[in-house]
Amino acid sequence: MTIAEVVREASLEQVGYSSDQCLKCNVCNTVCPVARVTDLFPGPKYVGPQASRFRMGRTQPAQGKGTPRLASPDVTVDYCSGCGWCTTACPAGVKIAEMNSQSRARMKAGKRPKLRDWGLGQTDLTGRVGVMFSPLGNWALANRPVRRMMEFTVGVHHSAPFPKFSRRTFQSAWKRRQKRLGLGSAELPGPDKAVVYFHGCAVNYYEPDVADAAIAVLRRNGYQVIVPPQVCCGLPLISNGIYGQAREKANSNIKILADYARKGYTIVGTSTSCTHTIKAEYREMLDIHDDDAEVVANATWDICEFLLDLHDKGKLDTDFGPLDEDLPYHAPCQLRSHGIGLPAMDLFALVPGLRARDMDHDCCGIAGTYGMKKEKYGIAMAVGAPLFAKVKASGATEAACDSETCRWQIQGATGVRTRHPVEILQAAYKAADAAAAGKVAGGASGGRA
Amino acid sequence: MPGADVVVVGAGLSGLSAALSAAQSGARVQVLAKGHAGTHWGSGGLEIAGPAGVATPREGLKRLAGTRGHPYADLAAEAPAALDWIRAALAAEGLTFEGDLDTPLALAPTSIGGTRPVAILPTAQAAAARPWVGERLIICGVAGFKDFWPDAIAASLSRPRLWGGAAGPERVTAVTVELPGLAGRHNLNALELARRFDDRVWRARAIDLIAAALESAGRGSGPGRVALPAILGLNDHAAVYDELRKRLPLAPFEVPLVTPSVPGLRLYYALRSALIKAGGRVRIGEVIDHVDRQGDRVTAVATEAAARTSTVACGALILATGGIAGGGIVAGKDGHLDEVVLGLPVEAPEYGEWLSADAFDPAGHPLEAAGIRVDRDMRPVGAGGRPLLENVFVVGTMLAGQRYLRERCRDGVSIASGRMATRNLAAAVPAGASRGAWAGVRQ
Numbered sequence: 001m002t003i004a005e006v007v008r009e010a011s012l013e014q015v016g017y018s019s020d021q022c023l024k025c026n027v028c029n030t031v032c033p034v035a036r037v038t039d040l041f042p043g044p045k046y047v048g049p050q051a052s053r054f055r056m057g058r059t060q061p062a063q064g065k066g067t068p069r070l071a072s073p074d075v076t077v078d079y080c081s082g083c084g085w086c087t088t089a090c091p092a093g094v095k096i097a098e099m100n101s102q103s104r105a106r107m108k109a110g111k112r113p114k115l116r117d118w119g120l121g122q123t124d125l126t127g128r129v130g131v132m133f134s135p136l137g138n139w140a141l142a143n144r145p146v147r148r149m150m151e152f153t154v155g156v157h158h159s160a161p162f163p164k165f166s167r168r169t170f171q172s173a174w175k176r177r178q179k180r181l182g183l184g185s186a187e188l189p190g191p192d193k194a195v196v197y198f199h200g201c202a203v204n205y206y207e208p209d210v211a212d213a214a215i216a217v218l219r220r221n222g223y224q225v226i227v228p229p230q231v232c233c234g235l236p237l238i239s240n241g242i243y244g245q246a247r248e249k250a251n252s253n254i255k256i257l258a259d260y261a262r263k264g265y266t267i268v269g270t271s272t273s274c275t276h277t278i279k280a281e282y283r284e285m286l287d288i289h290d291d292d293a294e295v296v297a298n299a300t301w302d303i304c305e306f307l308l309d310l311h312d313k314g315k316l317d318t319d320f321g322p323l324d325e326d327l328p329y330h331a332p333c334q335l336r337s338h339g340i341g342l343p344a345m346d347l348f349a350l351v352p353g354l355r356a357r358d359m360d361h362d363c364c365g366i367a368g369t370y371g372m373k374k375e376k377y378g379i380a381m382a383v384g385a386p387l388f389a390k391v392k393a394s395g396a397t398e399a400a401c402d403s404e405t406c407r408w409q410i411q412g413a414t415g416v417r418t419r420h421p422v423e424i425l426q427a428a429y430k431a432a433d434a435a436a437a438g439k440v441a442g443g444a445s446g447g448r449a
Numbered sequence: 450m451p452g453a454d455v456v457v458v459g460a461g462l463s464g465l466s467a468a469l470s471a472a473q474s475g476a477r478v479q480v481l482a483k484g485h486a487g488t489h490w491g492s493g494g495l496e497i498a499g500p501a502g503v504a505t506p507r508e509g510l511k512r513l514a515g516t517r518g519h520p521y522a523d524l525a526a527e528a529p530a531a532l533d534w535i536r537a538a539l540a541a542e543g544l545t546f547e548g549d550l551d552t553p554l555a556l557a558p559t560s561i562g563g564t565r566p567v568a569i570l571p572t573a574q575a576a577a578a579r580p581w582v583g584e585r586l587i588i589c590g591v592a593g594f595k596d597f598w599p600d601a602i603a604a605s606l607s608r609p610r611l612w613g614g615a616a617g618p619e620r621v622t623a624v625t626v627e628l629p630g631l632a633g634r635h636n637l638n639a640l641e642l643a644r645r646f647d648d649r650v651w652r653a654r655a656i657d658l659i660a661a662a663l664e665s666a667g668r669g670s671g672p673g674r675v676a677l678p679a680i681l682g683l684n685d686h687a688a689v690y691d692e693l694r695k696r697l698p699l700a701p702f703e704v705p706l707v708t709p710s711v712p713g714l715r716l717y718y719a720l721r722s723a724l725i726k727a728g729g730r731v732r733i734g735e736v737i738d739h740v741d742r743q744g745d746r747v748t749a750v751a752t753e754a755a756a757r758t759s760t761v762a763c764g765a766l767i768l769a770t771g772g773i774a775g776g777g778i779v780a781g782k783d784g785h786l787d788e789v790v791l792g793l794p795v796e797a798p799e800y801g802e803w804l805s806a807d808a809f810d811p812a813g814h815p816l817e818a819a820g821i822r823v824d825r826d827m828r829p830v831g832a833g834g835r836p837l838l839e840n841v842f843v844v845g846t847m848l849a850g851q852r853y854l855r856e857r858c859r860d861g862v863s864i865a866s867g868r869m870a871t872r873n874l875a876a877a878v879p880a881g882a883s884r885g886a887w888a889g890v891r892q
Contacts, residue, residue: 035641043638089733339735340759
């Protein structure tokens with residue numbers, strides 16, 4: 001290897017290179033939610049920077065021929081949930097979680113993935129088929145013998161939280177609506193009047209209400225919504241160590257979104273994990289380093305981050321009606337990786353009467369598809385147990401969280417309906433409208449609707 | 450952007466002290482820190498002042514206050530009240546300490562079989578500091594736990610010179626206990642053991658096994674104490690220690706260990722909990738990208754975020770970034786020292802004068818005293834001694850003029866400077882100085 005190649009590799013593989021900064025201080029092990037509850041995972045330091053010397057410092061899965069396939073020496077890296085707390089807490093800037101994800105992919109590279117891991121990565125495929133046969137799919141997912149069978153045959157835990165499939169995908173519902181309104185071929189409004197919406201798989205196949213809320217809140221603030229065709233962001237594939245296919249998904253999305261980004265459109269997403277994947281992981285984890293990837297990353301915003309930015313510019317409609325309720329809030333791990341604080345909490349503070357409270361717990365346990373797996377379900381439930389206890393103790397009838405699988409996990413474990421923050425904001429706008437309508441209709445004596 | 454009255458950069462003892470003090474006075478406080486270090490790497494005790502040759506921390510304070518250029522020259526008067534204040538805050542979180550400024554500095558065992566001078570210790574470590582009056586000491590280790598070797602520690606502590614002329618234990622012996630469910634494990638770490646002690650059922654069995662081992666090891670001997678590694682619970686520590694103390698025939702004390710330091714974690718989590726209850730916020734994993742200024746004031750702090758920076762508006766900024774050891778000051782290859790957040794001037798010896806000729810010079814190395822020079826309000830000053838920025842304060846090991854490792858003053862300077870920096874906050878943060886939203890929900 002020439003010196004130029006060494007330098008190029010070092011700069012391309014920032015993640016692997018960062019292990020040189022490790023002081024072996026164990027701070028990462030102190031914050032690992034998984035190591036907290038099980039001996040099956042020794043902690044991020046041991047399988048990450050400490051094991052790096054056995055991988056010749058390389059962590060990225062081999063891409064070209066002739067690259068040595070040095071797997072992780074420690075198979076327990078598969079018990080890393082990918083929550084990212086280790087990277088957050090490291091005082092020396094080591095990218096531990098990223099290193100462990102890449103090591104997992106490296107371990108699995110060249111082998112056929114488990115049917116289960118492959119399947120959990122195929123959110124587009126399972127979603128499309130599930131929506132197509134939604135009555136049957138929803139019956140099956142709610143049927144205990146079927147779920148036991150699924151656990152036995154493919155290893156998806158029978159109690160793992162799955163939402164109901166929608167009757168049609170959000171994409172097709174959106175196209176119908178556009179057609180009905182005769183907007184299909186209308187000229188796009190400019191980037192100051194419209195945003196591109198990255199809906200993600202959860203909205204497309206399971207949670208159209210979140211899209212409705214996002215669109216309503218964006219419209220209220222003067223933004224039309226553009227929904228280009230798009231595929232899964234790729235995160236479920238990354239989490240399951242299937243990097244090759246994740247890269248294909250990433251490149252498809254980048255190709256579609258780059259045009260909009262270059263025209264100045266903001267890309268807004270309602271899934272913190274999708275938006276974080278586009279912002280950071282296409283480059284850091286999948287090693288996609290072209291201009292398009294950068295332009296798209298820079299244009300992508302989490303919806304609460306976007307709304308709070310509007311507020312900062314004095315452009316957010318803050319005419320929220322009162323919501324007289326306690327609202328436990330859980331900040332998902334992926335939100336923390338954005339490095340933007342808790343924008344949802346700042347937005348909730350603008351809603352009169354709303355008593356939002358950060359549950360201040362590290363991880364709900366689900367970590368995407370981790371907690372759905374038979375051998376990890378118990379770990380995931382133990383990781384989230386203190387959060388579930390706090391949510392239940394709050395006595396609230398609904399909770400809020402920015403990430404879909406976390407919502408399903410919290411709702412499944414507590415029975416408390418868990419919604420996206422933007423749904424809460426939509427309710428607050430509706431409350432304002434109702435109050436205004438009440439005033440108009442009832443004059444001075446009009447009560448709160 | 451969210452807006453805070455006070456942004457504190459750094460989440461060690463000085464940063465959290467400053468943040469808690471500000472939050473208690475009603476300010477909206479946001480802590481931003483790159484990661485954990487100061488607390489997690491420390492012993493969990495409170496070192497106020499212990500330069501060589503002094504008998505008590507109070508005497509140490511006086512000595513250091515008279516040392517030219519030392520932070521205590523301005524802070525010594527504040528230190529006793531600051532210490533009382535932090536102890537009350539920690540006690541409210543269930544973390545108690547013993548000893549005070551007039552407690553004689555005594556030698557306590559370390560986990561490598563040395564001794565170190567101590568006075569104010571967490572309750573679970575305190576029995577180590579009482580004078581030895583003919584008692585024996587049993588060092589009790591855990592099978593499979595490699596951060597604490599009882600036989601080596603006992604052999605080392607049996608040497609009278611380790612006790613510095615004072616009376617040591619009458620006899621030091623070792624015992625190793627196998628704890629429940631851990632047979633054959635030989636890679637245990639302090640944190641996982643501490644978490645096991647948090648479990649009531651497990652610890653009842655563990656404490657029985659420790660008691661049985663001590664009884665057979667010390668049959669027929671007189672009174673004594675037992676040193677255990679600092680693994681006695683994390684979240685339920687006070688109860689663990691209490692149960693152990695009542696059950697054992699000898700007075701138990703914890704010996705702090707290498708990282709991850711469980712006593713340090715207890716300190717961090719107690720302070721963090723107090724801060725959150727007081728309405729403060731903590732964000733970890735944040736690296737400062739830049740700070741916005743307007744004239745001689747800072748107005749906002751921007752951190753690195755995915756694909757962009759994230760900004761918090763602020764009325765005042767407190768730098769608690771940990772000096773050279775904590776990464777708040779870095780050295781370039783040319784020997785230039787940079788303060789990483791604001792580029793403040795660093796007071797330091799010339800490059801060639803950083804180190805003493807003798808690596809083990811008892812006087813230490815001149816570089817140790819490098820840091821930021823501040824005025825009485827903890828504002829950084831320029832060459833003329835005038836504050837460079839109106840609403841920036843510098844605390845803890847960032848302060849110039851201290852050699853905290855050998856002066857044993859790190860915790861006292863951190864707490865006192867944190868208090869001092871927030872004392873005149875109302876003057877530094879004019880009403881309406883901070884903009885932006887804030888989820889001011891108190892827990």
